[in-house]
Amino acid sequence: MRLKRALRATVTLAGAGVLTAAMMVSLAPTASAGTTLRASAAEKGRYFGAAVATGKLSTSTYVNVLNREFNSVVAENEMKWDATEPQQGRFSYTGGDRLVSHAQANGMSVRGHALLWHAQQPSWAQGMSGSALRNAAINHVTQVATHFRGKIYAWDVVNEAFADGGSGGRRDSNLQRTGNDWIEAAFRAARAADPGAKLCYNDYNTDGINAKSTGIYNMVRDFKSRGVPIDCVGFQSHLGTTLAGDYQANLQRFADLGVDVQITELDVMTGGNQANIYGAVTRACLAVSRCTGITVWGVRDCDSWRGSDNALLFDCNGNKKSAFDAVLNALNSGTPIPTTPPPNPTTPPPGQVGCSASVSVNSWTGGFVATVKVTAGSAGTRGWNVNLTLPSGASVTNTWSATASGSSGSVRFTNVSYNGQLAPGQVTEFGFQGNGSATGLTPICAAS
Numbered sequence: 001m002r003l004k005r006a007l008r009a010t011v012t013l014a015g016a017g018v019l020t021a022a023m024m025v026s027l028a029p030t031a032s033a034g035t036t037l038r039a040s041a042a043e044k045g046r047y048f049g050a051a052v053a054t055g056k057l058s059t060s061t062y063v064n065v066l067n068r069e070f071n072s073v074v075a076e077n078e079m080k081w082d083a084t085e086p087q088q089g090r091f092s093y094t095g096g097d098r099l100v101s102h103a104q105a106n107g108m109s110v111r112g113h114a115l116l117w118h119a120q121q122p123s124w125a126q127g128m129s130g131s132a133l134r135n136a137a138i139n140h141v142t143q144v145a146t147h148f149r150g151k152i153y154a155w156d157v158v159n160e161a162f163a164d165g166g167s168g169g170r171r172d173s174n175l176q177r178t179g180n181d182w183i184e185a186a187f188r189a190a191r192a193a194d195p196g197a198k199l200c201y202n203d204y205n206t207d208g209i210n211a212k213s214t215g216i217y218n219m220v221r222d223f224k225s226r227g228v229p230i231d232c233v234g235f236q237s238h239l240g241t242t243l244a245g246d247y248q249a250n251l252q253r254f255a256d257l258g259v260d261v262q263i264t265e266l267d268v269m270t271g272g273n274q275a276n277i278y279g280a281v282t283r284a285c286l287a288v289s290r291c292t293g294i295t296v297w298g299v300r301d302c303d304s305w306r307g308s309d310n311a312l313l314f315d316c317n318g319n320k321k322s323a324f325d326a327v328l329n330a331l332n333s334g335t336p337i338p339t340t341p342p343p344n345p346t347t348p349p350p351g352q353v354g355c356s357a358s359v360s361v362n363s364w365t366g367g368f369v370a371t372v373k374v375t376a377g378s379a380g381t382r383g384w385n386v387n388l389t390l391p392s393g394a395s396v397t398n399t400w401s402a403t404a405s406g407s408s409g410s411v412r413f414t415n416v417s418y419n420g421q422l423a424p425g426q427v428t429e430f431g432f433q434g435n436g437s438a439t440g441l442t443p444i445c446a447a448s
Contacts, residue, residue, distance in 0.1 A: 145193035168215030202234035208244030234264035279326035286334030394436030
């Protein structure tokens with residue numbers, strides 16, 4: 001297996017610089033809530049994921065842990081540029097498609113990683129520059145995002161484009177030398193190719209408020225001010241024996257810009273503080289309402305790119321470590337992502353006494369993603385359901401933040417544990433993905 005990157009010295013001292021997110025909730029495992037990472041995270045409106053090497057999907061111990069504990073996956077290498085476009089204009093999706101199929105069969109969402117990165121470029125791209133490279137890179141984003149359209153919860157559109165050190169500036173790379181607007185161009189291309197996916201910027205050594213994270217912060221603030229489509233920021237969190245004291249504050253300042261934040265590649269050096277750090281990172285995410293999920297970079301210690309660091313939650317035999325207990329306890333002690341409160345709870349907006357619903361649809365040939373907004377009426381709700389009649393030939397393939405009864409024809413969607421009770425005028429959302437056409441959907445909401 002190719003390692004994600006060479007282990008950096010900075011990773012051993014994290015203090016040196018120191019999804020709606022509940023995807024596939026309706027397909028949660030049969031284990032009791034609170035006993036697995038995926039069930040507890042879903043209760044809180046979040047995902048808990050793992051990086052996967054598809055070659056290990058034939059290893060029973062690996063797969064048993066993966067399917068039991070995680071409700072989100074990301075490909076370690078199978079969706080990177082060198083894997084998906086080994087020759088210019090000739091694309092290969094075998095590994096990525098295999099991961100997506102496994103995720104869909106096991107109630108998992110998929111994070112896409114990564115559309116553009118200065119490393120793991122195919123040899124043909126490494127030899128290009130200027131407008132030729134820019135055009136090839138944007139075509140790559142367009143083709144890959146289009147291939148996986150409707151199947152990816154969030155894309156790391158650009159990975160690790162900022163330099164380490166005190167400048168807070170961009171990393172010098174062949175991509176950067178095509179022009180400082182290359183990141184913006186990549187995000188715009190990704191949005192056009194897959195309007196339903198969340199678009200993220202992802203980087204490492206951004207665990208606290210430092211020059212590098214501030215440089216990224218300034219880019220995100222600029223993008224938001226100019227309407228560049230960015231939805232989320234990923235914090236890799238390859239940690240050593242300490243955690244930045246301002247880790248949560250750093251997540252919060254990005255969330256305050258109006259983007260989601262995600263812990264995307266979490267692993268922690270083994271030692272007496274490993275469990276404490278894992279627990280602290282989980283609590284920090286749960287304390288930030290726009291922190292939508294956590295992904296650990298691997299399943300078992302022997303699967304980790306960090307070698308002998310034993311940096312993950314399970315040992316090589318699939319046994320839970322004390323770090324697992326720390327994470328699960330933190331998840332079980334957390335609070336769900338709050339739904340949006342009404343502007344004035346004493347004066348609910350016009351609408352049904354029970355609830356009302358509206359739907360928006362992103363469609364492409366052969367499929368769609370629908371987002372349904374549920375608004376409580378003047379009496380509020382203790383629970384709700386929404387009935388939709390799908391056109392002939394259409395079917396539901398995945399649902400999040402609701403439970404679906406049926407998959408074609410008349411389908412009823414019912415609230416899950418964390419979004420059924422709404423104050424007067426309060427709003428929540430759920431979504432579903434489907435095959436076929438979604439024209440003419442008319443949602444009918446009923447509340448208890």
